[in-house]
Amino acid sequence: MIAIIDYGAGNIKSLQFALDKVRLPSFVTVDPNEVKNSKAVILPGVGAFKDAMEALRNLGLESVIKQEAANGKPLLGICLGMQLFYETSFEDGQWEGLGLLEGNVARIRGDVKVPHIGWNTLSNHGNNPLLTGIKPESFVYFVHSYAVEDFNEETLVGSTNYGGTIPAIVQEKNIIGMQFHPEKSGEIGLQLLKNVGELIK
Template sequence: MIAIIDYGAGNIKSLQSALTKLNLESCLTNDKQTITNSKAIILPGVGAFKDAIDALNQYGLVEILQQQAKIGKPILGICLGMQLLYEKSLENGEWDGLNILEGIIKRMDDSVKVPHMGWNTLAKQKQCSLLTNIDDQAFVYFVHSYYVDKMPADQLVSSCHYGVEIPAIVQKNNIFGMQFHPEKSGKNGLMLLKNFGEMI
């Protein structure tokens, strides 16, 4: 069973529907025991970084996510959920993240329209089983204003260009992140979620 972390961060029913379509059992939960007993974790999220990290702290989920990451459980962060995995964010201040991955979340340059909203391509940067049956330059759906900077280059799986090179898929061992929304990305998004399911 995949635990989808439920901390009040937006509508995540579409993500659960996508997993159900793939015959991947999941549940929305903020229960520590359920999270501990799960085979994998998905950390979704939309909205503001500070609100999200405050909610995770309020539910007592920061330490449990850090522990589960440390013991090797597969964890997938999606959109804001990916950003929360990093050391800190510079969104409207400076806020500590989960510190599971190295990097800083910063705002996109005003040389492009912000937020970055709509379809963009994934440029493969390294081989990863998450990309099985995903073509180079495959389209996925983005909605975000912030991106990860100063991350280790060897953890970059795919990127997209939008003013700057934006890390779109990242991986460090059992930890994965997708800056876009796979549940809104048609067949490519479903394939990525299927591949994550097969890695569990």
């Protein structure tokens, strides 16, 4: 079973519905022991980086997530959840993240409207199994004001262009991040979740 961490920052029901559609059983939890006993972990999220990190710490989940990542358990971060995997965020100050991936999170740059809301295309990078069945320039749904930068280019699986190149899918071993919302991205999003499920198996 996949543990979805519900720390009060995301639409969990739509994510569970999408996982059910691709036959990936999941449950919602904030119990550290249940997270430890799960087959994989999803960290969703919308909202402020600082508040999200404080919630994880208060729930005793920060250290558990780090330990499970170190143990090789598959972790998927969605939107803010992906950003939390990185070292530092400069959202309304400077805040320490989980530090599972190299890089920082900063406000979207360029002469574009922020937040970035709506459908945008994915540029595929390489032949990663996460991209199975995903045609280049497929559309996915974004809602964010901040994005990852100064990251390890070798982790880039998919990007979008909005005021510059924005990492949209990243992977380093067992850690996967998606800046967009696969659960709101129609058939493309479902295919991506299905691909994550294959990696979990």
